[in-house]
Amino acid sequence: MLASSAIFRRQQFLIRSLGGHSSNIHRERMQAIKCVSGSALEADGQSILRAIVPTFDPFRYKGQAGKVAVIGGCREYTGAPYFAAISALKIGADLSHVFCTKDAAGVIKSYSPELIVHPVLEESYNIRDDEKSIISSKVLADVAKWMERFDCLVVGPGLGRDPFLLDCVSEIMKHARQLNIPIVVDGDGLFLVTNNLDLVSGYPLAVLTPNVNEYKRLVEKVLDCEINDQDAPEQLLSLARRVGGITILRKGKCDIISDGETVHVVSVFGSPRRCGGQGDILSGSVAIFSSWARQQNLATGDNLRGSPSNPMVVGSIAASTLLRKAASTAFGKKKRATLTTDIIECLGISLEEICPAS
Numbered sequence: 001m002l003a004s005s006a007i008f009r010r011q012q013f014l015i016r017s018l019g020g021h022s023s024n025i026h027r028e029r030m031q032a033i034k035c036v037s038g039s040a041l042e043a044d045g046q047s048i049l050r051a052i053v054p055t056f057d058p059f060r061y062k063g064q065a066g067k068v069a070v071i072g073g074c075r076e077y078t079g080a081p082y083f084a085a086i087s088a089l090k091i092g093a094d095l096s097h098v099f100c101t102k103d104a105a106g107v108i109k110s111y112s113p114e115l116i117v118h119p120v121l122e123e124s125y126n127i128r129d130d131e132k133s134i135i136s137s138k139v140l141a142d143v144a145k146w147m148e149r150f151d152c153l154v155v156g157p158g159l160g161r162d163p164f165l166l167d168c169v170s171e172i173m174k175h176a177r178q179l180n181i182p183i184v185v186d187g188d189g190l191f192l193v194t195n196n197l198d199l200v201s202g203y204p205l206a207v208l209t210p211n212v213n214e215y216k217r218l219v220e221k222v223l224d225c226e227i228n229d230q231d232a233p234e235q236l237l238s239l240a241r242r243v244g245g246i247t248i249l250r251k252g253k254c255d256i257i258s259d260g261e262t263v264h265v266v267s268v269f270g271s272p273r274r275c276g277g278q279g280d281i282l283s284g285s286v287a288i289f290s291s292w293a294r295q296q297n298l299a300t301g302d303n304l305r306g307s308p309s310n311p312m313v314v315g316s317i318a319a320s321t322l323l324r325k326a327a328s329t330a331f332g333k334k335k336r337a338t339l340t341t342d343i344i345e346c347l348g349i350s351l352e353e354i355c356p357a358s
């Protein structure tokens with residue numbers, strides 16, 4: 001049974017209690033939220049993982065376990081899109097694509113023959129002003145012809161901040177949204193979205209995965225205030241509501257997840273190493289887990305019993321739980337030498353310990 005129902009009802013009550021009043025009662029409720037952070041708000045990530053990971057079935061064909069695409073990878077950053085895309089595969093996706101710049105494509109291909117790499121994005125330095133309009137249309141067409149096949153896009157790992165490239169990515173996001181394709185936004189995708197909130201506002205299939213820095217920019221832009229660590233769940237709830245009920249996974253010592261309706265915390269200990277790339281593993285993981293949660297909802301026409309009703313929230317909890325377990329296992333083996341690739345190598349065994357393949 002997922003997420004002990006008494007705890008879940010209690011947290012639903014606490015969240016419903018957040019009404020934006022400034023009364024003493026409201027203050028007390030805020031205190032209650034603070035106190036339950038890490039207890040009643042703690043998600044039962046392992047049960048959620050067991051509920052959404054598909055069983056092996058000889059009648060399933062390639063693609064049914066998930067097809068994801070990462071939009072990212074430029075001259076500077078080739079590791080981030082690789083980490084996101086390979087993590088989705090290692091968890092169990094059937095196909096993982098990367099749409100990146102021409103400079104990055106050869107490098108990313110050389111990391112892994114498993115990834116399908118499309119060298120379609122362009123940066124300003126490579127094109128003339130009079131070419132921009134035609135190239136922008138071509139970039140969108142090159143991605144759009146694949147789009148309907150994907151169960152989820154991850155926008156942003158290693159994308160860079162070139163203005164022309166980001167304009168093209170905005171068009172890609174608008175197209176994905178028209179087709180109702182879920183979008184996980186991370187890294188430089190968050191830079192883009194924070195300055196263009198309409199790209200995700202009111203889209204229930206969007207998940208933002210900000211780190212401390214990215215969250216600060218988002219809070220300042222949307223709520224026009226500073227980060228409030230005392231009332232972190234409450235602030236995240238307000239933020240997710242303000243952006244129209246999208247899901248936000250705030251990364252940090254505890255990962256906090258909200259869609260403006262519920263708040264969940266994943267605080268199981270991961271690793272003390274803070275090497276770059278762990279957030280990229282997370283974004284690729286959210287993509288595949290939320291796809292599986294969505295598939296289950298669509299197949300059964302129902303929510304997973306006892307778990308949050310929003311598949312994007314379910315996928316975020318699952319991803320955070322697995323990443324932390326894999327990071328802990330990798331650190332147990334490699335200690336100070338633990339790197340992101342070591343954590344990726346531990347994704348499979350960590351998932352196996354929670355939900356065995358047979």
Ligand SMILES: NC(=O)C1=CN([C@@H]2O[C@H](COP(=O)(O)OP(=O)(O)OC[C@H]3O[C@@H](n4cnc5c(N)ncnc54)[C@H](OP(=O)(O)O)[C@@H]3O)[C@@H](O)[C@H]2O)[C@@H](O)CC1
Pocket residue numbers: 076077078079080081156157158159160186187188211212213214276277279280
């Ligand atoms: N191998 C690769 O290819 C990887 C590529 N990556 C890609 O890089 C791109 C940019 O992503 P990002 O994470 O470096 O950008 P952002 O969050 O703006 O940080 C920038 C700077 O802000 C600071 N800072 C950070 N945290 C802070 C804190 N808590 N509190 C205070 N300050 C803090 C810190 O700078 P410092 O102050 O230490 O000099 C940090 O360096 C993006 O595309 C991403 O996907 C990564 O995925 C890694 C692996």
Ligand SMILES: Nc1ncnc2c1ncn2[C@@H]1O[C@H](COP(=O)(O)OP(=O)(O)OP(=O)(O)O)[C@@H](O)[C@H]1O
Pocket residue numbers: 187210211212251252253254255270271272274275276277278279280281282320323324
């Ligand atoms: N202080 C911390 N203690 C424990 N775990 C943490 C801490 N900060 C982050 N994490 C974990 O590391 C994961 C990645 O978060 P992080 O803040 O490093 O993302 P990021 O900065 O976007 O990473 P990347 O280098 O890939 O861009 C999160 O899911 C979280 O579980």
Ligand SMILES: [Mg+2]
Pocket residue numbers: 186187211279280
């Ligand atoms: Mg990041």
